[in-house]
Amino acid sequence: MPGSLKKVIVPLSETNIPRPDVSIEMRTMEVALPEETTTSPEQTRPVEASVVRKYLLSRGNSAIADKSFKALMAICAASIFGIVVLIASELVISSQLSWHKFGLEFFYKLNVDPDTHLPTFWDPVAGTFYALPFLYGTLVSSLVALVIAVPLAVGSAIFLTEMCPKLLRGPLAFVTELLAAIPSVVYGLWAVFVLVPLLREHINPVLMSIFNSEIAVKTLGWTGLVGETGLFGGVNYGLGMLAAGVILAVMILPIISSLTREVMSAVPHSQREAALALGATRWEMIRMGVLRNARIGIVGSIILGLGRALGETMAVAMVIGNRPEISKSLLSLGHSMSAVIANEFSEASDNLYLSALIEIGLALFVVTIIVNALARFLVWMVTRGVPARVN
Amino acid sequence: MGVGIEVTNLNAWYGTNHTLQDIQLHIPANHATALIGPSGCGKSTFVRCLNRMHETNPIARVTGSVRIGDIDIYQDASPVEIRRRVGMVFQRPNPFPTMSIYDNVASGLKLNGYSNKKHLDEIVERSLRNSALWDEVKDDLKKKSGASLSGGQQQRMCIARALAVDPEVLLMDEPASALDPVSTSKIEDLIFELKSQYTIVIVTHNMQQAARVAEKTGFFLNGRMVEFDSTHKIFTNPSDKRTEDYITGRFG
Numbered sequence: 001m002p003g004s005l006k007k008v009i010v011p012l013s014e015t016n017i018p019r020p021d022v023s024i025e026m027r028t029m030e031v032a033l034p035e036e037t038t039t040s041p042e043q044t045r046p047v048e049a050s051v052v053r054k055y056l057l058s059r060g061n062s063a064i065a066d067k068s069f070k071a072l073m074a075i076c077a078a079s080i081f082g083i084v085v086l087i088a089s090e091l092v093i094s095s096q097l098s099w100h101k102f103g104l105e106f107f108y109k110l111n112v113d114p115d116t117h118l119p120t121f122w123d124p125v126a127g128t129f130y131a132l133p134f135l136y137g138t139l140v141s142s143l144v145a146l147v148i149a150v151p152l153a154v155g156s157a158i159f160l161t162e163m164c165p166k167l168l169r170g171p172l173a174f175v176t177e178l179l180a181a182i183p184s185v186v187y188g189l190w191a192v193f194v195l196v197p198l199l200r201e202h203i204n205p206v207l208m209s210i211f212n213s214e215i216a217v218k219t220l221g222w223t224g225l226v227g228e229t230g231l232f233g234g235v236n237y238g239l240g241m242l243a244a245g246v247i248l249a250v251m252i253l254p255i256i257s258s259l260t261r262e263v264m265s266a267v268p269h270s271q272r273e274a275a276l277a278l279g280a281t282r283w284e285m286i287r288m289g290v291l292r293n294a295r296i297g298i299v300g301s302i303i304l305g306l307g308r309a310l311g312e313t314m315a316v317a318m319v320i321g322n323r324p325e326i327s328k329s330l331l332s333l334g335h336s337m338s339a340v341i342a343n344e345f346s347e348a349s350d351n352l353y354l355s356a357l358i359e360i361g362l363a364l365f366v367v368t369i370i371v372n373a374l375a376r377f378l379v380w381m382v383t384r385g386v387p388a389r390v391n
Numbered sequence: 392m393g394v395g396i397e398v399t400n401l402n403a404w405y406g407t408n409h410t411l412q413d414i415q416l417h418i419p420a421n422h423a424t425a426l427i428g429p430s431g432c433g434k435s436t437f438v439r440c441l442n443r444m445h446e447t448n449p450i451a452r453v454t455g456s457v458r459i460g461d462i463d464i465y466q467d468a469s470p471v472e473i474r475r476r477v478g479m480v481f482q483r484p485n486p487f488p489t490m491s492i493y494d495n496v497a498s499g500l501k502l503n504g505y506s507n508k509k510h511l512d513e514i515v516e517r518s519l520r521n522s523a524l525w526d527e528v529k530d531d532l533k534k535k536s537g538a539s540l541s542g543g544q545q546q547r548m549c550i551a552r553a554l555a556v557d558p559e560v561l562l563m564d565e566p567a568s569a570l571d572p573v574s575t576s577k578i579e580d581l582i583f584e585l586k587s588q589y590t591i592v593i594v595t596h597n598m599q600q601a602a603r604v605a606e607k608t609g610f611f612l613n614g615r616m617v618e619f620d621s622t623h624k625i626f627t628n629p630s631d632k633r634t635e636d637y638i639t640g641r642f643g
Contacts, residue, residue, distance in 0.1 A: 166449070270485035274549075276447060278499035278556060279475030288502060292489050 088365065095359035097352050098129060106131050106359060110326075122324035122340075124349070129356035131363055133324040137241065137334040138367070141316060142309035144245025144330065145252055150302055152249070153256035154291075161264045162286055173261065180254035188318035191247040196319060199246070200238030204331060207232045224328070234329040237321065242330040244320040248312055252305035259304065263297030264290055303375035310368055313338035337364040393590030394460035394559045395420040396441065401455035403436050403445055410436045412614045414455070418607070423586040425601035425622065426594045428611030429637070434594045437611065438562045441592065442477040443470040459560060475503070478553030482565040484545035486537030486552075492519075492528050495537035495548055499556040514555050522551035523581050543574025550581065554589075561585065563593040567600065579604050598638055602626050610634045 049057075098106060111130045113120040121130040156176065160169055210216065211225070211232040220226045227233060267290050275289035291298070321333025322343060337360050348354040396418040403411035411433045418424045426434040439445040440453055443464060457464050464473045486495050494501070496515045505511065515532070519525040524547040528540070537548055546566060553561060563582070567575040575597075582591055582604045595601050601608050602622055609619040610631070618631045629635045 268485075270481060270483060271487065273444065273447070273481060274485040274487065274552075275498075275502070277442065277444060277474055277479035277481075278502055278552070279471050280502050281471050284502050288487065288498065292487065295489070 088362075091358055091362040091365060095355050095362050097355035098359045099355075101352065102129065102356075106356075107135065107363060108132060119325065121326075122335075124344075124353050127350075127352060129352070131337070131356075131360050133326045134335050134337040134340050134360055135363065135367070136326050137244075137320060137336040138310055138338070138364070140330075141241055141244040141248055141320065141334070141336060142306055144242065145248030145309045146302065146306060148246060148249035149253045149256055149305060153253050153301075153305075154260055154298065156253075156257050157260035157264055158286055158290075160261055162282070162290065173258070176254050176257050178254075179250065180258075184251065184312060184314040185318075187247055187251055188315035191243060191315060191319045195247060196238040196243050199243055200236055204232070204236045204238070204242070208236065208331075229328065231328065231330050234327065234332050236331055237333060239319055239321040239333060240331050241320065241334045244316045244334070244336070245330070247315045247319055248309045251312060251315065252309050255308060256301045256305040259301030260294070260298050263294040263301065266297075267293045299375070303372070306371060306375070307368065310371060311338060311364070313342050317342050337361075337367075393421045393561075393588065395590065396560065396592070397458040398441075399456045399458075401437070401440060401457060402453070403433070403440055404452040405436075405448065406450045410614050411440065414616050416609065416616060416619055418590065418592060420590050421587060422607060423582055423591040423593060423605040424607040424609065425605035426592065426609045426611060427596070427598060427601050427637070428617075430596070432611040433614040434609075434611045435564050438479075438564055438592055438594055441560070441562055442474050442479055444474070444479065446470065475499075475556060476558055477560045477562060478556060478558035479562045480546070480550050480553055480564065480566045483569050484542060484549050486540070486545050486548055488536060488538035490537055491533045492535055492537050492540070492548060493532040496551045496555050499552060503556075515551075518551040518555040519548075521554050521581075521585065522547045523577060523584075524548055524551060541574075543570045543577060546570060546574065546578060547581065550578075554585075558589065560590045560592065563591065565594050565596060568596060575600070598626070610637060612637070 102109075106129070109130045110132065111119060111121050111128060120126075120128055121133045122128065160173055160176075164172060211230055212227055216226040225231050271289040271293055272285055273289075275285040280288060316336050317339035320336055320339055322335055322339060323333035324335045324340070325333065327334070341357050341361055341364075344353075345357055348357055396416075398414055398416040398418070401411055401414040401416075402409070414437060426437065428434050436445060441457060441459070441464075445451050445453055453465065456466070459473070459477065462468055462473075464477075487498060490498065493515055496518050497511050500511060500514065516525060516529075519528065524544060527544060528535070528548075537545065540548060546569075550561075550566070566582075567578045570578065579600060582593060585591060586604075593601075593605065605622050607619065608622040608625040610617045610625065610629075610633075612633055618625060618629060618634045620630070624630075625634060626638060629638065
């Protein structure tokens with residue numbers, strides 16, 4: 001029903017603000033008012049219970065359904081928790097032998113052979129098992145991966161969300177995500193046949209000539225990062241920590257990039273406009289209006305990438321060199337926790353050997369938990385006191 | 392001090408949609424000018440053309456000339472330079488939520504590399520005083536996030552943020568439409584105060600607001616400027632029938 005038109009006086013000023021130089025007379029205005037309804041409730045309600053009402057009444061008490069649903073969901077939740085506990089307890093029980101023999105030293109001892117005075121961490125024949133080089137290899141290769149992947153991922157996310165023509169955005173994002181679909185053993189193969197020769201022939205010589213040049217040694221020698229004993233000293237095998245780090249970087253790139261992209265595109269447009277209206281250049285707008293608001297999400301995506309890098313097995317095992325040694329140089333061969341388990345599990349000939357491998361598995365489990373806890377702490381530090389409300 | 396704005400033959404498009412057609416207008420310096428009209432009539436597009444925000448949308452296009460002071464903003468300067476001179480306040484308050492109140496207000500200056508700490512403190516205080524927010528926030532300038540304020544306070548903070556870069560023109564795109572009546576009247580008082588120092592262009596749906604704060608009023612309809620005159624004339628004796636129909640509420 002259309003409302004009837006009535007004349008109502010609408011004052012032009014509702015507040016007590018001092019009037020400026022204009023004084024405006026009241027004007028009349030036509031306003032549509034709804035007509036009153038005259039139907040009473042009795043008229044609309046049927047006397048007999050309807051079919052629907054009868055059906056609903058026949059449904060009875062739903063307490064049992066609610067309770068069993070709750071129980072079912074509780075079982076689902078508990079099963080996940082149970083699996084974690086089972087894995088942890090199995091790891092602890094199966095690693096007892098090695099735990100009793102080496103104790104906590106298993107994780108930190110810089111073991112040196114008494115006869116040759118060379119470090120020997122892992123000698124299955126002699127029954128010597130110390131895990132430090134594997135911990136070191138896992139952490140360092142993951143760190144190298146982050147150093148390479150984070151700028152690339154964030155840069156590509158900035159390009160895709162802020163600068164890319166709409167037409168190109170979809171295909172480019174799709175290709176980035178395609179990287180995540182490649183099985184890690186294929187990455188390993190590619191690394192062995194393409195990446196490692198490339199590093200050996202072209203990239204490593206350049207890095208070595210830069211880091212080991214006289215100027216670098218003179219000016220930055222005190223850092224210990226340059227020269228023959230620095231980050232790029234020693235023999236150039238192609239394989240090694242750097243190769244593992246690069247292949248890990250390629251593997252975690254799509255995770256970090258796609259999550260960063262999502263976080264950035266979730267930043268409201270008004271934030272970009274706010275920065276632009278203040279006279280921000282494109283980069284300043286992205287820094288102030290986008291990255292600042294998205295930083296928590298970006299940290300989260302980096303941590304997820306780190307989580308994948310820490311646990312990645314196959315590709316790393318194929319290029320890291322599988323030598324349980326600790327060296328500052330990224331060109332040297334190394335080993336990682338997951339790689340040693342994958343490589344040596346089938347040939348573990350005695351119980352101590354097997355137990356040591358399982359203890360490395362336990363350590364990997366613990367390291368992942370520590371990294372996640374650290375990450376959460378970081379996020380908490382960043383978010384503390386800052387309400388996440390964005391208008 | 393503010394400068395005048397001379398708009399000649401301004402046309403704007405969103406894609407194939409011709410949203411502004413042949414706008415001719417002179418906006419006087421150090422006065423408040425209100426733009427009224429029904430939704431979608433092009434008044435927001437018009438103010439966004441005055442600081443070249445319109446073209447941040449990739450499908451948008453503009454022709455014609457806008458002179459602010461002695462600069463043709465589409466010929467003589469880059470968008471970034473223009474936006475440093477022409478401040479803007481948006482319909483919905485858009486504080487930077489990760490910054491403190493202080494950093495929000497100082498953001499325009501920090502963006503441009505201004506780092507004289509003592510001077511920044513003064514500017515932040517002056518801007519917040521100018522936007523009538525100082526007394527409410529002076530105790531937790533650096534403690535509280537800009538997003539923790541109420542909507543009306545946020546909007547006044549956004550005005551302070553725009554004032555901190557000492558603009559010549561202040562554009563306000565329905566600055567009070569998302570606010571309650573008390574906050575609205577505070578913003579209106581503020582505009583009333585500020586117009587002696589800045590050239591203010593305010594888009595509004597609220598005709599009483601236009602009547603209260605502005606000396607000049609322009610009426611937009613379907614992408615055209617129907618009438619532009621003193622506010623008093625527009626509201627008491629408009630020369631165009633469509634203007635009269637609109638302000639008496641007969642359509643729109």
